Amino acid sequence: MQQVFKRPQSLKDVQTHFCPGCHHGTIHRLVADAMDLYGVQDRTIGVASVGCSVFLYGYFDIDVVEAPHGRAPAVATGVKRAKPESFVFTYQGDGDLAAIGTAEIIHAANRGEDITVVFVNNTTYGMTGGQMAPTTLVGQKTSTSPYGRDKSKDGSPIRMAELLAQLGGVAYSARVAVDSPKHVLEAKKVIREAFGYQVEGKGFSFVEVLSACPTNWGMNPLKANARVGEEMIPYFPLGVFKKEEA
Amino acid sequence: MGAVEAGCRYYFGYPITPQSDIPEYLSRELPGLNGEFIQAESEIGAINMLLGASATGARAMTSSSSPGISLKQEGISYMAGAELPGVIINISRSGPGLGGIDASQSDYFQCVKGGGHGGYHIPVLAPNSVQEMYDLTMHAFDLADLYRTPVMLLGDSVIGQMKEALVPNPRPVRELPAKGWEVRGKSGAEQRVVKSLFLGDGELEAHNWHLHAKYQVMKEKECISEEYETADARLIVAGFGSVSRIAHTAVTMARAEGMKVGLFRPVTLFPFPEKALAQAAGRAGKVLVVELNTGQMVEDVRLSVGAAAQVSFYGRPPGAGSLPSPEELLEVIRKNYEGTAR
Ligand SMILES: Cc1ncc(C[n+]2csc(CCOP(=O)(O)OP(=O)(O)O)c2C)c(N)n1
Ligand code: SF4
Ligand SMILES: [Mg+2]
Numbered sequence: 001m002q003q004v005f006k007r008p009q010s011l012k013d014v015q016t017h018f019c020p021g022c023h024h025g026t027i028h029r030l031v032a033d034a035m036d037l038y039g040v041q042d043r044t045i046g047v048a049s050v051g052c053s054v055f056l057y058g059y060f061d062i063d064v065v066e067a068p069h070g071r072a073p074a075v076a077t078g079v080k081r082a083k084p085e086s087f088v089f090t091y092q093g094d095g096d097l098a099a100i101g102t103a104e105i106i107h108a109a110n111r112g113e114d115i116t117v118v119f120v121n122n123t124t125y126g127m128t129g130g131q132m133a134p135t136t137l138v139g140q141k142t143s144t145s146p147y148g149r150d151k152s153k154d155g156s157p158i159r160m161a162e163l164l165a166q167l168g169g170v171a172y173s174a175r176v177a178v179d180s181p182k183h184v185l186e187a188k189k190v191i192r193e194a195f196g197y198q199v200e201g202k203g204f205s206f207v208e209v210l211s212a213c214p215t216n217w218g219m220n221p222l223k224a225n226a227r228v229g230e231e232m233i234p235y236f237p238l239g240v241f242k243k244e245e246a
Numbered sequence: 247m248g249a250v251e252a253g254c255r256y257y258f259g260y261p262i263t264p265q266s267d268i269p270e271y272l273s274r275e276l277p278g279l280n281g282e283f284i285q286a287e288s289e290i291g292a293i294n295m296l297l298g299a300s301a302t303g304a305r306a307m308t309s310s311s312s313p314g315i316s317l318k319q320e321g322i323s324y325m326a327g328a329e330l331p332g333v334i335i336n337i338s339r340s341g342p343g344l345g346g347i348d349a350s351q352s353d354y355f356q357c358v359k360g361g362g363h364g365g366y367h368i369p370v371l372a373p374n375s376v377q378e379m380y381d382l383t384m385h386a387f388d389l390a391d392l393y394r395t396p397v398m399l400l401g402d403s404v405i406g407q408m409k410e411a412l413v414p415n416p417r418p419v420r421e422l423p424a425k426g427w428e429v430r431g432k433s434g435a436e437q438r439v440v441k442s443l444f445l446g447d448g449e450l451e452a453h454n455w456h457l458h459a460k461y462q463v464m465k466e467k468e469c470i471s472e473e474y475e476t477a478d479a480r481l482i483v484a485g486f487g488s489v490s491r492i493a494h495t496a497v498t499m500a501r502a503e504g505m506k507v508g509l510f511r512p513v514t515l516f517p518f519p520e521k522a523l524a525q526a527a528g529r530a531g532k533v534l535v536v537e538l539n540t541g542q543m544v545e546d547v548r549l550s551v552g553a554a555a556q557v558s559f560y561g562r563p564p565g566a567g568s569l570p571s572p573e574e575l576l577e578v579i580r581k582n583y584e585g586t587a588r
Contacts, residue, residue, distance in 0.1 A: 042431050042434055043431030044432075045301075045302070045429045045431060047298070048441075054443060057437065057441070061432070061437055062432060062437065063429035063430060063431055063432050063437060063438045063439070064429070064437075064438075064439045064440070064441070065297075065298060065301045065439075065440045065441075066328070066439070066440065066441035066442065066443060067297070067324075068294065068297075068320055068321060071290065071291075071294040071321070074287075074291040074292075074294035074295050074297075075294045075295070075297050075298035076298060077291075077294075078256070078258065078294065078296060078297060078298025078299035078300070078301070078302075078306070079298040079299065079301060079302055079429070080298075081256065081282040081295070081298075081299060082256055082282070082298070082300075082302045082304040082306065083302040083304075083431075086302075086430070086431050087431070103287050103288055103290070103291065104287070104290070104291055104294070106287075107286070107287035107291060111284075
């Protein structure tokens, strides 16, 4: 009998701490799949951020450096500059990357650091209990926007993939979702493509992944999964916004 | 120059006066040495690039001045927690806030007592000459590797912009432990993780005890101080960094007047040279601490000498033109010397 579906080699055989219906687990799998595809597990240095994905090293069988909240792109810059032969990626949430770490992501991207950034947008601060994030949708209720995000006071959700695509140093920028088999397959292809950019030394690559956080959205896994398509994708369109052919 | 001689090939920094000579020099030198120079987006960016480079086992550094050091505290705390080496040069200026760029020692507490969160210590070295700036930079890289810790060199605009003769000593030969903790891409071997998060039962307490033990070894082995005319002194003047140069002149002038006065200069501020100071102070019976602030190191002096000597303080808050002259210090020495005759 042929085994057609198995755990990627870059992923450890352990249970995750993610809540039921959380998309972090699926995204981990896709990242591991891309590492396996290029055979880079042995030269990969992952940079973990602060958020629900802080235990990156518990799930990926790779070397990992843990960065302070928001600083992963700067840490990854130091790693890659000192060890250019390594494959370096960061894995960051929306609070981490689009709020406290805005300066670090914009400048790492603009310098065109030869790294890949996986950006998990779940429109909230998952780990700290569901507060409003820079990506929280207008009207969305969170623990710190009990009346819904108010555009006039809180601003509009930031579309990071489009924003970064404007920068000269960015070679690849895209947004994907993992809420349906079709989207998962697309996401797999895009993450592979983004990793390929680094493997070929083409420069900075960025993938935003829309992600469900059932726990902090106050929804069951099915409802939360449905919300990605119903509410998030209309505001955060999927697609490849930049693809520099070097 | 000391950094380059010590094998440092990676520099990350953000412009701030009065330390810009350092990045300007390294931006010229490092590219030719197969190294990397990055002008970061902020001091926060710079310290985290240092964290990343250092996690790969490379010798790397950053430099800044007081307001920038405030921003680096987060990263320094993470590096202390994750036990990452790295050298931070602080050519401090006056504050609080934007303050001024004058020579000042108002950041003694910030540098020596931790600064960032979590109750860590890092070695702090306080050179008082160009030669020491050079030699201690090399020493700082060794200490960083030896103890797996960030190390700070603390100077001010007087030390940072001094022009003096320099003997480019070769890097000292010191046996350093093999690393083995650095991330490298696991290459079929065991996974390595550089982190400061410890959530397991008792894990963080054990980690903190481990750090504590390391600080005790530093206190035992790494204190450096310099003494001048202390053997028969009845009054010890104590000061570090730039003010120790002025105090040295004042002590020489006091000796010319027949006063038995000596100078004690801590070179390491952490670990503080408690024992050496206590001995010199115990012999003399009286210590006069001089600082370019309103009294910070004096607290460590009091703790070191205990009841063995009487401690007094002279200092002024920083500000343009507020460096004391040797004559001013001599006057203070005269006053403090009265009544010391036995
Ligand atoms: C300097 C600092 N500020 C705040 C925090 C608290 N904190 C931990 S995780 C987090 C937000 C995480 O949200 P996100 O990046 O969106 O990741 P998620 O958990 O949603 O995956 C915050 C604010 C911290 N650890 N450090
Ligand atoms: S809190 Fe949200 S993001 Fe965090 S593990 Fe649970 S579902 Fe996932
Ligand atoms: Mg989030």
